[in-house]
Amino acid sequence: MEPKVLSSFxxxxxxxxxxxxxxxxxxxxxxxxxxxxxxxxxxxxxxTLIANTTSxxxxxxxxxxxxxxxxxxxxxxxxxxAFTASTNVGEDFSDMSIPxxxxxxxxRGHI
Numbered sequence: 001m002e003p004k005v006l007s008s009f010x011x012x013x014x015x016x017x018x019x020x021x022x023x024x025x026x027x028x029x030x031x032x033x034x035x036x037x038x039x040x041x042x043x044x045x046x047x048t049l050i051a052n053t054t055s056x057x058x059x060x061x062x063x064x065x066x067x068x069x070x071x072x073x074x075x076x077x078x079x080x081x082a083f084t085a086s087t088n089v090g091e092d093f094s095d096m097s098i099p100x101x102x103x104x105x106x107x108r109g110h111i
Contacts, residue, residue: 009038019077024067026050036065048078092103 006012013035016022022039025032049067070076 009034013038013042018044019046020044021050024049026034033064040065045075046077047075049076051082053081104107
């Protein structure tokens, strides 16, 4: 494959099909937020996300697109994460809004 130089982030993600597997690199400042925003605008669905975590610790600033954004919009079919829970035993997750199918429990490895 020949190297390409593209003129925009939108062009870089333009041919990602529905059902694609996307590897999200970085922790916080190392995350490719411009590419995530372009993928969000592009509209791909049924994605498999592979990442350290779906969003930076403590949540992302308003307007920043993360893996959590795509999950909340039901555009993700499957998630493979290195870190799935806080190491802080006292942390409260009662306000998390993870979409679930009614009547189905959320189990490790499933959305």
